[in-house]
Amino acid sequence: MRRRSLLLVSIAAFGYALLYVPIMFVVIYSFNDSRLVTLWGGFSMRWYASLLANDELLEAAFLSLRVAVVSATFATALGAIVALALRRVPRLRGRLLLSSMVTAPLVMPEIITGLSLLFLFISMTHLIGWPTARGATTITIAHITFSMAYVVVVVRSRLAAMDESLEEAAMDLGGRPVAVFFDITVPMLLPALVSGWLLAFTLSLDDLVISSFVSGPGATTLPMLIFAKVRLGVTPDINAITTIIIALVIITVATASVISSRRQTVAA
């Protein structure tokens, strides 16, 4: 008994170490004064300061944030409608096509999604003259399309667990469908909508492959810039960016879990 537990504990410990050691290494070395990755040259914030002076990088970060906010918002709205329709509209025409189109991006290799969307944009420019140039708009469209799939998964599982009698009562009492939708359905779905939005936002902010395909000259997202730099090896300023992103993620996840646990206590 004891021996097997010990083995299990050590494998689990190894697994968790594997997950966290590389990230911790990057965080620690982001405060390293030395340019050399493995040499500790004393504590320093100089790489963070150099980030602020790097216009190219700030521009890329701003573009990425803008694309992520817009695409996450659209993906959440569209994805929620798809999830609701799939669950609640009986005899929805083309239901099978819709549900396969919305789940396919989950398993589609990114590289194919990117390539095929690029071909679409080029063809559209040929045929109808839009989009005139590839950049923020085409990246946003691409991100909406693939992150919508993830939102649908999140909202669908929430809908499956939701009690519909409240909405029906409101309807029976004469509430207009649109009013009932926004006053009752949306608040009940809110936790799923928030996590769906956060997921879509993260996926967009992180995407390298699809953006590289559908972007044009002059539009470089943060992952594209980072990829170009790290292909040549480790650079201290990328360590600093990583640390900032990790801090943001921890703050967001902590806030979200506090909010959701509070909601649960209120509900119970």
Add this chain to the structure above:
Amino acid sequence: MTTRPSINGGDSRRWLRTAVLVPYAWLLLFFLMPFLIILKISFAEPVVAQPPFTALLEWGQQGWAGIHATFENFLFLFEDDYYGIIYLASLKMAAIGTLLCLLLGYPMAYFIARQPPRRRQILLMAVILPFWISFLLRVYAWIGLLGNRGLINELLLKTGIIDTPLALLYNDFAVYLGIVYSYLPFMILPLYSNLERLNLDLLDAASDLGARRWQAFVDVTLPLSVPGIVGGCLLVFIPAVGEFTIPALLGGADTLMIGRVLWDEFFVNRDWPVASAVSIVLLLLLLVPILWFQRNQDREQEAAQ
């Protein structure tokens, strides 16, 4: 789903029925269309022009008969051993990566499922958390650890365990490590949700009653957890086959994976028809695991209810 007819129920459905047309049209235009285009281009002839493929799309003037369709791009893939080798190599790399992921992920999922409920939540959270941190940056983190002058080699050199740096980066080993590291959460989650349902305490009790533990695990727990194993493995295997970032950053020049070759075919060689044909074949290869995954998911959903 409740089907109790309410006076206004029809209205809300009608509203939804109309609203759904927006995402429907969106997906038709931005998901299905691109897919059909890539299929079409894979039959096109490469020409030196902008865009570099014969104008398949100008069917307006010529009609479908005027399309320069050719199977040459596919024949090219089959005649040239290069692509066959790369497809096989990608499948092999993904399969080995998945197996390693399972060997680490299964004991972890089993370990988590045996903890008291509160601790389970924390341990599970710790598995999911890295997923929220940029995939690209997490892969990047390994470069600093594995390099010739990376932390691991420096430590080993300083302690005198080795005299010359070990080749840890820019080879297949680094790619396997990258796959295990990046996809471990995808392996653990389905395994965990399956193992949690099995009620491991009950199985433990059974084994205490006589059956030897290891025997009980092999005879009872392992067979019951097959759906979790299948789900986790496919969730790792499918994206790993077409993976680009990991082989591009951690792999060596001789690490041939199809995602990377596709990227080069497109960005470096600018041969779009061949790139399209490469994608279509990749999708066909993934079709079986994808369908298998979906069937497995449906069964798991039923079991959970």
